[in-house]
Amino acid sequence: MPRFSIIVPVFKVQGFLRECLDSVLTQSFTDIEVIAVDDCSPDHCGAIIDEYAAADPRVHAVHLAENAGLGGARNAGVTHATGDYLLFLDSDDSYTPGALAAIDERLRRTSDPDVLVFDHVRTHWWGSGGRSMTADLLASAGTDTFDILGSPQYLHLFLVAWNKAYRRDFFTGHGFTYRKGLYEDAPVTYQALVSARRIGCLDRVCVEYRQRRQGAITRTPGRKHFDIFPQYAGIFAFLDEHPELDAARPLLFERMINHFLTTLPNTERVPAEDRGDFYRTTVEFHRRYKPAGFTPPFDRYRLQWRLTASSPYAVFRAVSALQSVGTAALRKKRRLHKTVARKAKRTFTRVQRTRPLDPNLAVYSAFSHRGPLGDPAAVHQAAGVVAPHVRAVWVVHPGFADRMPEGVDFVLPDTPAYHRVMSRATYFFNNVNWAPGLVKREGQIHVQTHRGTPLKHMGIDLLGRPAALHHLNVRAQLWRSDRWDYSLVSGRHAERAWESAYPCHFTSLPTGAPRNDVLVKGDPLRGVAVRRRLGIPDGRTVVLYAPTPRDHRKWYDPRLDFERLARATGPGVTLLVRLHPQYARAAVRGLQLRDLERRGLLIDVTDEPSVEDVMLASDALVTDYSALMFDYACLDRPIVVHADDWEVFQVTRGTYFDLLATPPGHVTTSTGQLADLLISGTWRDERSAALRAAFRTRFCEYDDGNAAARVVSLVMLGQEYPPPPIPQQDPGRLRDAAPSGLTKSTR
Structure with missing residues (x-):
C-alpha cells in the first residue's frame, strides 16, 4: 500500500500534462501511486497518460466512458486509490521539488491527522506570483493539530481540492464526493474540515497553481x-x-x-x-x-x-454605487494632499539649493537605502580613518532604520532632513542610481561603486533582449548615470564593460572594489564568529550557494534540488543558500527554504545583511552566473559554476565573455554532478586552484586590500594614497584618472 494516492483528472491539457506528471514522478519521495483519469479528453491526453503508465508502474491510467467533469473524474480516481492519503492535483498544475517529502514529514510529525493543508503559489504565463493570502495563517499553526470549532479562522483557507492531503479512510468513510458543476471544491472542503477531529498545516509552497492566460472557466x-x-x-x-x-x-x-x-x-x-x-x-x-x-x-x-x-436589488445596487463614489472621492482627496505636499517639498528643496555646498559632508546609500552595506559601507568605514573631518550621512528606508548601528547618522527618504543633505552634500556614494528627482548641483561629486564585476550584459548592452528589458527604462537609466563622476572598477574587464553599458560622462577609477578589502586580507576570526552565530558545528565544510536571477522568470525558479544535494553530501557538509535580494519575499523561497531549514537540510542566509560575512564563513562557493564569483575569487577559496542553462542565459541576458571557456573552477550541470563533485573532493583539487588563479589574475587585478582607503584618498583628499595596484606596464593610468580639484560640472 503506497503512502500517497495522487489523483490527476485530465481534460484538454495536453500542453501542460507532461510537466504536471513529471513534477510528481521526479519527486525525491517515491512511495506513491498516480491515478491519471482521462475524462474523455478530445486531444492527446489519453495517449500521454497511457505512455506514462507504460513507462512507470506507479502510474495508473483510467479512461472514463463519458465526460464526468472535474468532480466526477476525481471521484473516479478515489475508487482506484489504495494509499494512506489522497492528494488531488489538477493536470495543469505541478508540485514543487521536495513537496511530497515535506508533506510526509509533516504528516508523521503531526501523527497522521485527518487533513493536512499546505501552501501554494500562483504561476502566470509571465511568471510566478507572490505568497498566498493564507501563508501566515498556515504558519501560525506550527506543528499543532486542531479542529474547526476550536479554530474557526482556518475556514478561510483556500477553497480548493489540491492544497490538502486527506487520510483515505477518513475521506471514504464519510462518503465525501465531488458534485457536478463549478465550485465543486466547496462542499467537500467544508464538509471535511468540519468533520475532521485533527487538522494539520504545512507552511510550505507545495503546488504551483497555474493561472492560464485563457480557457479558465472561473474567469x-x-x-x-x-x-x-x-x-x-x-x-x-x-x-x-x-x-x-x-x-x-x-x-x-x-x-x-x-x-x-x-x-x-x-x-x-x-x-x-x-x-x-x-x-x-x-x-x-x-x-x-x-x-x-x-x-x-x-x-x-x-x-x-x-x-x-x-x-431589493435596486437598493443594493444603489448603495454599492454610492460606496464606489465615496471610494473615488477618498482617492481624489488623497491625491490632492499628495500634490500639496509635493509642491511644499519642491519649494523647500529650491531654498536649500541656494545655500553653499558643505565641503565636509558625504551622503551614502546602498541597495536602495537598506543601510550600511557593500562598497559604500567599506568607503564610509575607511573615510572615518583617512578623512575623519568629512561627516557621513546615510539615506535609509524606514523599514531598515531600526537596523542602523548606534552612532551612524542617517535620514529617511523624502523628508526635510533628506532634502537638506541631498542639496548641500559634496560627496555621494551609491551602488545603485539615486532617485530620478535628485537635482545634481555644480560641484557635487557622485561615485558609483557598482555591485560587483559584470558577467551579464547591463545598460544599453541589453537592447535587443526583451526578457531583460522587461520593466527597465534604459533611456532613464542612462540619464541617471550621466550624474556619475567616477565609476569604481576591479579590473580592466569591468572598466570596459561599464563603459560599454553606460556611455556617459564618468571617469573609471581603477581602485579595486572596497567591499573586497576584507576578502583580500582575510579575517578568520570574523568567519568563525559568523559560523557560530549561524549555529554551524565545528569541523563542517560550509558550501555557499548564491545564484543570479533569470530575466525570463518573474520569480525565483530553483535550479538545484536542495534536499537531494543535502542528503547526498551528508552531515559533514552545511549548505548555505543566499538568493538574490529581489527574491527576498518570493513565496517559494520564503516557505520552501524555511521548511528545508527547519528540517536541518540547509541554512537560508538570504536575509543576512552582509554578504561578506557569509563569504568569510564558507569554504566554497557554488554559483551560476552571479557577480559574487568575482568577489569570492579574492578569498582564494574554491568556486564551482553550476551552469545548467548556460545557453538559455546567454540568449536571454547576454554575457561579456564565455564563462565556460574560462571558469573560476569546476563546472556542473545537474544536482547529481554537483553532489558527486563535493563528495569526491574534486571541488578543491589542483585544477580548481589553477582555474581560480587564472580567473583572479584576469578579473581582480586591482583588488589588493586597500581599495576603500584609495577611494577616499582620491575622491575626498585628491591624493594618490595608498599606492595604486596598477600593473607596471601601465604606470600612468591612475595619475591620468585621478581627480584634480575635485569639482565636477553638473551633468
Whole structure:
C-alpha cells in the first residue's frame, strides 16, 4: 500500500500534462501511486497518460466512458486509490521539488491527522506570483493539530481540492464526493474540515497553481457561475444529515454569504445582466439557511449583509454605487494632499539649493537605502580613518532604520532632513542610481561603486533582449548615470564593460572594489564568529550557494534540488543558500527554504545583511552566473559554476565573455554532478586552484586590500594614497584618472 494516492483528472491539457506528471514522478519521495483519469479528453491526453503508465508502474491510467467533469473524474480516481492519503492535483498544475517529502514529514510529525493543508503559489504565463493570502495563517499553526470549532479562522483557507492531503479512510468513510458543476471544491472542503477531529498545516509552497492566460472557466462570465448555489445547498443538506455538526452551521453560513457577495460583483464571473438574479438567489439563501440568533460579521461586507437580509436589488445596487463614489472621492482627496505636499517639498528643496555646498559632508546609500552595506559601507568605514573631518550621512528606508548601528547618522527618504543633505552634500556614494528627482548641483561629486564585476550584459548592452528589458527604462537609466563622476572598477574587464553599458560622462577609477578589502586580507576570526552565530558545528565544510536571477522568470525558479544535494553530501557538509535580494519575499523561497531549514537540510542566509560575512564563513562557493564569483575569487577559496542553462542565459541576458571557456573552477550541470563533485573532493583539487588563479589574475587585478582607503584618498583628499595596484606596464593610468580639484560640472 503506497503512502500517497495522487489523483490527476485530465481534460484538454495536453500542453501542460507532461510537466504536471513529471513534477510528481521526479519527486525525491517515491512511495506513491498516480491515478491519471482521462475524462474523455478530445486531444492527446489519453495517449500521454497511457505512455506514462507504460513507462512507470506507479502510474495508473483510467479512461472514463463519458465526460464526468472535474468532480466526477476525481471521484473516479478515489475508487482506484489504495494509499494512506489522497492528494488531488489538477493536470495543469505541478508540485514543487521536495513537496511530497515535506508533506510526509509533516504528516508523521503531526501523527497522521485527518487533513493536512499546505501552501501554494500562483504561476502566470509571465511568471510566478507572490505568497498566498493564507501563508501566515498556515504558519501560525506550527506543528499543532486542531479542529474547526476550536479554530474557526482556518475556514478561510483556500477553497480548493489540491492544497490538502486527506487520510483515505477518513475521506471514504464519510462518503465525501465531488458534485457536478463549478465550485465543486466547496462542499467537500467544508464538509471535511468540519468533520475532521485533527487538522494539520504545512507552511510550505507545495503546488504551483497555474493561472492560464485563457480557457479558465472561473474567469469566463456566464450562468454557469450559478452552480455555486446548489453546491452550498449540498453543504447544508450534509449538516442536516449530521446533527452532531450543527455547531458549525453559523460558521458555514457566514462563509457561504461572503462567497456569494464576493462572486456577485466579479465581472469575470457574473455578467451585469445576471446580477439581479444572482442577488435575489443570495437573499433567498440568506433567509433559508440563516441560523437562529446569527450575528453578521463586522467585515468589509457588513453593509451588504444587512441589505441581503431584507432589501431589493435596486437598493443594493444603489448603495454599492454610492460606496464606489465615496471610494473615488477618498482617492481624489488623497491625491490632492499628495500634490500639496509635493509642491511644499519642491519649494523647500529650491531654498536649500541656494545655500553653499558643505565641503565636509558625504551622503551614502546602498541597495536602495537598506543601510550600511557593500562598497559604500567599506568607503564610509575607511573615510572615518583617512578623512575623519568629512561627516557621513546615510539615506535609509524606514523599514531598515531600526537596523542602523548606534552612532551612524542617517535620514529617511523624502523628508526635510533628506532634502537638506541631498542639496548641500559634496560627496555621494551609491551602488545603485539615486532617485530620478535628485537635482545634481555644480560641484557635487557622485561615485558609483557598482555591485560587483559584470558577467551579464547591463545598460544599453541589453537592447535587443526583451526578457531583460522587461520593466527597465534604459533611456532613464542612462540619464541617471550621466550624474556619475567616477565609476569604481576591479579590473580592466569591468572598466570596459561599464563603459560599454553606460556611455556617459564618468571617469573609471581603477581602485579595486572596497567591499573586497576584507576578502583580500582575510579575517578568520570574523568567519568563525559568523559560523557560530549561524549555529554551524565545528569541523563542517560550509558550501555557499548564491545564484543570479533569470530575466525570463518573474520569480525565483530553483535550479538545484536542495534536499537531494543535502542528503547526498551528508552531515559533514552545511549548505548555505543566499538568493538574490529581489527574491527576498518570493513565496517559494520564503516557505520552501524555511521548511528545508527547519528540517536541518540547509541554512537560508538570504536575509543576512552582509554578504561578506557569509563569504568569510564558507569554504566554497557554488554559483551560476552571479557577480559574487568575482568577489569570492579574492578569498582564494574554491568556486564551482553550476551552469545548467548556460545557453538559455546567454540568449536571454547576454554575457561579456564565455564563462565556460574560462571558469573560476569546476563546472556542473545537474544536482547529481554537483553532489558527486563535493563528495569526491574534486571541488578543491589542483585544477580548481589553477582555474581560480587564472580567473583572479584576469578579473581582480586591482583588488589588493586597500581599495576603500584609495577611494577616499582620491575622491575626498585628491591624493594618490595608498599606492595604486596598477600593473607596471601601465604606470600612468591612475595619475591620468585621478581627480584634480575635485569639482565636477553638473551633468
